[in-house]
Amino acid sequence: MDHFSSKDMALKVQKKILSSVANKTSVQMFIDDTASDILDELYRYSKEYSGNKSEAQKVIKDLIKIAVKIGLLFRNNRFSTEELSMAQDFKKKLHQGAMTAISFYEVDFTFDKTVMAELLTSCRDLLLKLVNTHLTPKSHGRINHVFNHYADPELLTKLYEPDGHFRPNLSRICKGLNKLVEDGTI
Template structure:
């Protein structure tokens, strides 16, 4: 058979990605996302809603995150990533973990907030993630990734998030607790 021959595995992978891109039902998503991750995403939704004042934008943010996470999982489980992409995935994971730990630290330690550091960590995570998936996802999925990172890498949002006694404080407290649980369990 030639390189361009029909392969059921390729068709199956495309079908999975297509089905997952259409998922919005919370019950279906629960199959793929554990309770702690769901709580974390719910708190991200609340932060986004407070920041944007727009329920639809906050929902879009969380839906985009879920879609990207699930598609990454499908690609990984089906061994679609090259060795170079897997190395970039390690880089992404390290940069993303540094960003997570910075968020926790900035919340827990007064006067430690460093916007340039956090924005740089988000930018580096964003670029690494795009490199990993650029050959595997559609332009629409790539634009979802860009949109999510642009939302979180917004200076006004970040400054408000870490301002003393901000409107985000209660929700950020819950989010940080979820992040601690996820990191302790190895899920984040």
């Protein structure tokens, strides 16, 4: 039986179009100014840490594409009740990660790279499970790329050095995270 749905087709087209034009202007409906500021700061930090501008751009572009696609799936009611429960678990884990990141920043010498890396890895695994049947293997690779990049213990250690070069970046990231937590976004 040939199953055709214009709604499904429209969603596929939207995902494809947004994949090819994922930039600040086209994704403002899914990513607010605060989140955009955090992404900019993550980009600056990644670029300076790795010395690789194109890799830093690719990580942020992958992150934006994933956020937009998940936003589209939510907006089009594509998640089952069970998946919505998984999404709540992901949001709780993301909130825990944000609170932990902020706490490690505010209280010097409490940073634990293992804890932070495990939180990010746990978020990645929940997200992969959530989108398992909705996104392509290429998108799953993007999720892995983003979370594996930011869960790198060396990258995290450099970011959290109390008197380190990247302290201003961390300050701006945590300020944005704090605002998202206060707003209830995460």
